[in-house]
Every structure is written in C-alpha cells, then in structure tokens.
Amino acid sequence: MPPILLHHPHPWNVTPAEAIAIQQALRGHVLAEDQLPPDISTVAGVDVGFEDGGKITRAAVAVLDYPGLALIDQAIARLPTAFPYVPGLLSFREIPAVLAALEQLDTLPDLILCDGQGYAHPRRFGIACHLGVLTGIATIGVGKSRLVGRHGELAAEKGAWVPLEDKGEIIGAVLRSRAGVSPLYVSIGHRVGLSTALDWVLRCTGRYRLPETTRHAHRLASG
C-alpha cells in the first residue's frame, strides 16, 4: 500500500461533511497487522499546541533513538488554523501542521506514537490511522481520554490493560501506564496490531504516565 501522500495532494480546506467522506474513503487503507520495519531504531512522538487563542496551530515532532529513548531530532511547524475542533474530525485540524513538521526532519522515524485515538474512533479512522495512511509510516494512537467505546474495571498495576469495545468489536485497549493514575487509551494506527501497539507504548514509557515520545513532543509544542 503506497502512502497516499506520495500519490496526490490531500485537500485540507474541506467542510465537516467532506471530511467525513474522506475518512470513509481512506479507512480501507488502514493496515491492522504488524508490518513495522525489521529493526526499529527510532520512535517519534507528535503533539499539537495552539497560539493566538487558536489562530495558529503548532505541531511538534520529537524523534528518539530506541532503546535509548534519547532525543536525536526534532521539528516544529506553525500554520494558520483552518479547521475547528470537532469530535471525530480532529485530524483535519491537526494533521496539516504535523505533516509540515515531519517534512523538516532529516530522517523519518520507524514508528510514530500519536497524541489521540487511532482505530478507537466512531468511523475507525482517528488521527493515528490518518497520519499512518498518508505517510506510510507505522503509527499508534495514544489518547489521554476516551472518545468512544466501553471497558471494564482496570487493575491498578502498571502494565494492566483491558479491551476497549464498541458495537461488539474490540477497537483498542485501556492501559495503565503507571500505577495509580488515569489510564491511556491505546489503539492501532497503521501497520501495527493491537498487542504490538501495547508493547511499544510500554517500551516507550518510563516512570511517567505518558510515553517519553509524547512528553518530548508536548514540551516542544507547548512549554
């Protein structure tokens, strides 16, 4: 599956109705099985912040080496915000800036942990899936809160997880990334299976609730 991005420009000046149509058209391109690079040596985190009361969108990408998890490359892109925040259409608001930031990198990462849902989305096409399909890079969705789906009680120990279900389908997992804190909502983005996605989120997580990738990206995109 060739990255959509390399085939033709993607229109971003769309209406919410058109955005939904695009999600429906691209969802079939999501690869739900493991197809990551053989030896992953770089893992990136992407995050978005806003300036001017929302007029400017600022995306940051932090590339860490693996397994060291040390910052080896970074990029920040600022673009005029052109789409409002609409639950379920987050990618249309944030991806343009994210792509601009990725283009500034010297080397593209082997895997990307996105700040937001992947498959755990109303139409199974959250920002992690969207970014993966457009770039062809393996991606994982890591949300700090729930968009859709239900789940049972979660044990308190780090590493504990329970499936996140919606309409009779497992769409992701609720993961305790650190003892005693609210869980993370993990789902596949592209070219990664759910169990592998959980493995990588834990592999990128240290003593804090959020993965090191996300923490670095957040630092760049905000404070």
Add this chain to the structure above:
DNA sequence: GCGACAG
C-alpha cells in the same frame, strides 16, 4: 429529544 464528545 437528551447526553457524549480525542485535542
């Protein structure tokens, strides 16, 4: 019609 609702 009444809630829920990633960042």
Add this chain to the structure above:
DNA sequence: ATCTTGTCGC
C-alpha cells in the same frame, strides 16, 4: 487545546 497560582497528596 487554552485561560492560570497555589495547593493537596503520595
């Protein structure tokens, strides 16, 4: 997400 200091708790 963002506006924002000190403060409660492990």
